[in-house]
Amino acid sequence: MSDQEYVNEAVPVQLTRESRFCFDCHPGVPCFTDCCRKINIMLTPYDIIRIKNRMGIPSDEFLAVYTEPQILEKTGLPVPVMRLLDDEKQSCPFVRDGEGCIIYADRPSACRYYPIGMATRSHMEDVVEGTQDDFFFMINEERCKGHQETKEWSIAEWRMDQGVDLQDRINEGWTDLIVRKKSFGFTMDMTEKSRKLFFMVCYNIDGFKRFVFESDFLKMHNISDEIIQKISEDEVTLLQFGFDWLQAILFKRDPEGRFLVKEEFAGARKK
Template sequence: MTDNTTSSGGGAATINPVRFGPESRFVFECHKGVPCFTSCCRGINILLTPYDIVRLKNRLDLSSTEFLAIYTEPHLLEKTDLPVVSLKLLDDEQTSCPFVRDDGCIIYEDRPTACRYYPLGVATLSHKETDMPAPDGDGFYFFVNEPHCKGFEEKKEWTVAEWRKDQGVDIHDEINAEWTDLVVRKRSFPANVQLTEQAKKMFFMVSYDVDAFKRFVFESSFLSRYDIDPDTVEKIRNSEVELLKFGFRWLKAIFFKGEGFTVKK
């Protein structure tokens, strides 16, 4: 992510990105026959989303706490002061992704959102800062044709919408949507409005440590303090995706006085 909440799976850009909409077209294809295959998986910065953590920790049969400790580095997101994590790169000559090999990605089916988007990125505007129409309500896409990437010399043509569906990133965006909105809302706060350290810890747990958040909900007084309907309780008990979405709504309620959570009398 950058100042505009952007993410892209490639290396450092050498030319200015081009703003795209859902029907914008581009030519790109990546496969083992491309000379630069796996080059974009080295010397990169991959910011991880909440759903990325769920997919990756389950793929590796780790708890979210274990995955965070082994494979991520914490950061404070610029202009928000919110805690986020990026993928921890290897300490080799190319600062490679820990999951890349010469013949490809060993966790490809569960690769992060940013990797799925490449060679596109997605940007989210500051909350309510513009009336300009955007693809997903208050965001847009960008395209960077990096000279070192030979995938742009292939023949396959896509629209942005086709690429997002083909890469499964539309599903990731849908699951992460309320989390993204939280980040955008916080960035729109005045600079002097800061969250407490406790609030930051809560944001981090809900966003990334889904196993810890599940324990917090079901093993603390949480359910005795909030009036949560039984169907919702059952859903979040059995689905990590539903638990994530529930957590995002709860954060929105306590940070921004949103609706949906009633404290029991």
């Protein structure tokens, strides 16, 4: 078997937070950093905030240099994936032989979860009610020797150790948007403008901030001074504000009416 023919098997057993497994990854494992090569790493909104801040560059520069856009299956939504190096190993740009990940403290959610996968069973009525039924599963790759280690975890212990609970909480609004769009499928058509807005809000936080504060956005909507202050000072708050705005414009979900366009602007739009 060549190094390009690794078996990547998601074991079809549903696991809970209490399910236990053995796994460990460290420089002493023979396959150390192999999982950082020839891999599709989809980045979440919070991943991008953490990594671009770690590097000290704006999000639009990070996206241009380190990512490539893909269309998420069954949704038509754009997502950024890590652009691998054009080397023999097709490596993540942040991995080093022997050293491992040079941004480990700010590594992507996909890397934190491995070798656990999470899936969501959701039916249309669940989405409408805002409930989701999540479960976990084990990913077994033939190249990964970490499964042969004796260190034992529960799913909950692994998630806490890897810091994915925080990641998931911050990305929750983004996940909900994807689940809703997946439930509607391609019966809910999105314009190119809508896709670009989705991409900007979710992944280009610096671009979204310019959009909010340098356009007529705040004049058009009844946003309180308190919220304006918060989103001007904190990127995570701005990101979650953006998720709420996308829910309003894509799915007409705005229970507080924050994103209703003021009458004078609505009238101008109709002319």
